[in-house]
Amino acid sequence: MNIILLGPPGAGKGTQAKILQERYHIGQIATGDMLRAEVKAGSELGKVAKAIMEAGELVPDDLIITMLRHRLAQPDCQHGFILDGFPRTVPQAEALDAMLASQKQDLRAVILLKVDEDVLVDRIAGRFSCAKCGASYHDVMHPTIKAGICDKCGATEFVHRPDDNPTTVKQRFTAYNNQTAPIVPYYQGKHIYYEVDGMADMNDVTAAIEAALRKAGVAAPSAAAAD
Ligand code: ADP
Ligand code: ADP
Ligand code: ZN
Secondary structure, eight states, X not given: OEXXXXXXXXXXXXXXXXXXHHHHTOEEEEXXXXXXXXXXXXXXXXXHHHHHHHTTOOOOHHHHHHHHHHHHTSGGGGGOEEEESOXXXXXXXXXXXXXXXXXXOOOSEEEEEEOOHHHHHHHHHTEEEETTTOOEEETTTBOOSBTTBOTTTOOOOEEOOTTOSHHHHHHHXXXXXXXXXXXXXXXXXXXXXXXXXXXXXXXHHHHHHHHHHHHTTOOOOHHXXXX
């Protein structure tokens, strides 16, 4: 089962993808996380991507498509994946369809998380994550249970993304509205497109995504069946 989570910066894609990953036992592929790892490693791609990400613009399609092609060729992707942060342009959406078709795979659902821009600004301003395991938190809306200690792994180091500053965020919204929003009609025409209210509480957003997945014919996850 292959799923795409779409939505503007701060919509909750990463948060929900991590929950779905555990419940449905399929891998999360977050192109932003992959790019940040490339930047950290100082690779050729990382060197190119760093300045673009700091400016809040999109990394060129050919680079990002090549990166994703390599990722999708790995064995763990053959059993399904959740894409978070890809595609972000119509050419990326087209390239993904071609890649999946060549592997005799398809998309089960494309889910848009809808969130108003003023809420996105607050979410991004308070976002931080665990430096060790990457678990994502929010100062007010999703703090760690014990102050200063990661719920997931117990680490005590946290990071704020350098691109989560007001100037860059503004540019990222512009990139989303101009380059990413146009992929919605691309998927609407394919009858695999669902919209979810991303303004709700995290658990309610998860429930709404699972309802959309049921409509798409995906069986309830084993954890829910056991409840
Ligand atoms: P994205 O991956 O779409 O950029 P994140 O999943 O990183 O978004 O979420 C952005 C911030 O908002 C994080 O700090 C996260 O903890 C918080 N967040 C995510 N979903 C919700 C929600 N439904 N309600 C309140 N805060 C949320
Ligand atoms: P967010 O969670 O806030 O939506 P991401 O972590 O997905 O942000 O992406 C961070 C940055 O990485 C983007 O602003 C962009 O510069 C780059 N990036 C990530 N995915 C893509 C993509 N599919 N195409 C182009 N650039 C991308
Ligand atoms: Zn952690």
